[in-house]
Amino acid sequence: MTGTARLTFTARREHRRLTRAADMPPATHRAVMRTADIPVPADDGVELLTDHWHAPGADGHTVLIRTPYGRDGIGGVARFIAERGHHVVVQSCRGTFGSGGTFDPLHDEVADGQAAMRWLRRQAWTTGRVHSWGGSYFGVTQWAYCDGDERPDAMGIAISARRFDDAILYPGGGFSIDTPLTWAYALDIQEKPLLERIRALLLAKPALARGSLATPPSEAVRAARGADPRFFRDWVEHSDQGDPWWHPMHFASDLETIPPVTLMAGWQDLFLVGQLADHEALSAAGRPVRLIVGDWVHGAPEITVIGVREALAAFSATEPAGGARVEITGGVGWRDLESWPPPSTPIEIELTGTGRLSPAAAPSETTSADAAVLAYRYDPADPTPDAGGRTLNPFSAGRRDQRARERRDDVLVFTGDALADDLVIMGEPAFEVTFASSNPRADLFVRLCEVDAKGVSRTVADGYRRLSPDAEPDEPRRIRLALAPIAHRFAAGSRLRLQVSSGAHPLHLRNSGTEDPVRDHSRLIPSEQSVQVGGTSPAILTLPAVSQATAPAVHSGVRR
Known part of the structure; x- marks a missing residue:
């Protein structure tokens, strides 16, 4: 026709x-x-x-x-x-x-x-x-x-x-339930009559929250929508690396x-x-x-x-066409690059036992007196919430206010001093820490934030890993975790903040603590987690910094 x-x-x-x-x-x-x-x-x-x-x-x-x-x-x-x-x-x-x-x-x-x-x-x-x-x-x-x-x-x-x-x-080895659940919900309603679609959209936020907590997780779409798509069950079933x-x-x-x-x-x-x-x-x-x-x-x-x-x-x-064009967030704009990532200079920032972010000390300057062990309890029955991130879920995607998350007892928060000058980061931040858990079946989630002049903390980048269960209970293990790449200007007067936790549900499915933490939620096993800071086993955040003065010129659009 x-x-x-x-x-x-x-x-x-x-x-x-x-x-x-x-x-x-x-x-x-x-x-x-x-x-x-x-x-x-x-x-x-x-x-x-x-x-x-x-x-x-x-x-x-x-x-x-x-x-x-x-x-x-x-x-x-x-x-x-x-x-x-x-x-x-x-x-x-x-x-x-x-x-x-x-x-x-x-x-x-x-x-x-x-x-x-x-x-x-x-x-x-x-x-x-x-x-x-x-x-x-x-x-x-x-x-x-x-x-x-x-x-x-x-x-x-x-x-x-x-x-x-x-x-x-x-x-990171877990199951990012938020995105596939949201997609399955959207697929199920997309060819329904208009009024049914509108009703489903109005109910979507609580429905997705309810589905994300379903046990077992393969029932998530049924709990959220009453549907049971085979592909979602297949994805849960075939979750092993x-x-x-x-x-x-x-x-x-x-x-x-x-x-x-x-x-x-x-x-x-x-x-x-x-x-x-x-x-x-x-x-x-x-x-x-x-x-x-x-x-x-x-x-x-x-x-x-x-x-x-x-x-x-x-x-x-x-x-x-080749090359790269990236938008530097934080109000800078678009830049032409020969390649991604651009050359950078690593800056090391150390976490302290008093909840601060400070320039990393030289190894010769560290003492055992600087060392501290910071502990928190992770409970999958009350999972640490994501409070934003890279997800399909429109109710939580993107850079969200972190104040409620940072008030929780299961989130460690480390904050730097106000920046004297702009700090431009382009590339992949990394975090290295000595971590222990009473249950070796644990997750590590790290979030880099920017705190503005009003004290509002917002997401810049995340890193997540489901840890190998091979360690013994409470055995310290050294972990290096890559955060998602960024191109961001931390403005003068703002502060860097780093969150350390063991969950970000439902961005990453809560870890039940069982032998099969994706498919088996018949039990929800709490665990005691700890990170070491200072001393000879410091916790270090590494940021790839570039000079704003020498970076390529800014353009307003994607093509000139």
């Missing part, structure tokens, strides 16, 4: 946002048509419904988007690109919004993506390059193209990663199969660490890759605007 390209309310709003954005090429084709519900056959005969957005006489490139969230929702982007003389193809993933079969996340994306690419290459109007585009699960479908013979000529991937499980489900069940869904493992790619990440996005790991691997392999990192949570509207601008610029480029 071909007709005038009408848009839903949400798509019209997206189209207006793109039209008003700076540095966009002008429209050249106003009479855009939409050929809807084209049945594209998958290899097993299932029909995947596909829309083709185009204008008469358009002879530009082709953009391929595969999505499980409905083709109407991406209509604003599709029309905007088609108005600039390109063809846009939007396909619903299997089992969603009219496409046949059953949606089984990740499992069918290689085969179905290959079928879509073969169909697309056969079309008479596919005369230019084929670019794939999109973020989140749209990005997952793009990584899957790399495991077949038919690949796009270039990819624009936002907020996604090649290894879905390592990136957002089990970072290196479980071979995930191997077929580790896409694009052969870096030579990856076409030129633009990666867009967000400092407060759940895919951040995995996406920067992808960038590091591609750069080391000499593959054409461009990196953009902004101050975004998952789904922020700026991601779409910048992603479309980058895609359109790539169409007219004679060679793939």
Whole structure:
């Protein structure tokens, strides 16, 4: 069915946002048509419904988007690109919004993506390059193209990663229940009637909180929504590090199969660490890759605007763009870099027994009198809350006020003096500590914060690890923990703060203390934790500092 390209309310709003954005090429084709519900056959005969957005006489490139969230929702982007003389193809993933079969996340994306690419290459109007585009699960479908013979000529991937499980489900070895629970809830309601969707959204916050505490955790979606998606149970079941069940869904493992790619990440996005790991691997392999990192949570509207601008610029480029552009948070803005991370100077800061952060002393200056052991009790029946972080959950994502969390007895808080000058950190902070627990099955969670002039503490970066149970009860062990990368200016007059705890639920599923702390919550076992500071076993925070005076010039946008 071909007709005038009408848009839903949400798509019209997206189209207006793109039209008003700076540095966009002008429209050249106003009479855009939409050929809807084209049945594209998958290899097993299932029909995947596909829309083709185009204008008469358009002879530009082709953009391929595969999505499980409905083709109407991406209509604003599709029309905007088609108005600039390109063809846009939007396909619903299997089992969603009219496409046949059953949606089984990740499992069918290689085969179905290959079928879509073969169909697309056969079309008479596919005369230019084929670019794939999109973020989140749209990005997952793009990584899957790399495991077949038919690949796009270039990819624009936002907020996604090649290894879905390592990136957002089990970072640090636990189970990040908040994101998959939120996603399962959203998937269950997305094709319901409007009034039912509205009611479910109004109930979402308490429902997600209730689901996150379900025992066993495999019942989380049932407790939150009354649904029981098989994929969620599979993810809980296959939570052990290196479980071979995930191997077929580790896409694009052969870096030579990856076409030129633009990666867009967000400092407060759940895919951040995995996406920067992808960038590091591609750069080391000499593959054409461009990196953009902004101050975004998952789904922020700026991601779409910048992603479309980058895609359109790539169409007219004679060679793939490279390098990195990052937004330095704390009010600095965007900077061009030759690579990420930039050269830096490590600054070591020591935790003290009086709750302070101080410049680290030289080993010769330390004495046993400086040593202290700071203890707290972790109780999974009253789990330490996350109070924000890199999650899909819109009710807690991002930089949140930490005052309530920092008042808890199970969170150790260390604060520095007011900074005399700005401090710019670009790279991966690290924390090293001697830690002990009465139950070796324990977690370590560290959060770096900035305290403003009013005393409000907000998240800057986190680090988390589920510790190996091999230690003996109360056995001290030296742990080095990487925090998520940042590019942030701590302003003069502000103070650094570091939290040390053993949980951040439901950002990371509470540790039950049992032999199987993801799947077995039949018992919730409290434990006594301690960290050593000072003396010959200091607790050290290392920050990669750069000089603001010598850093590249600041620009207001992502492209000049």
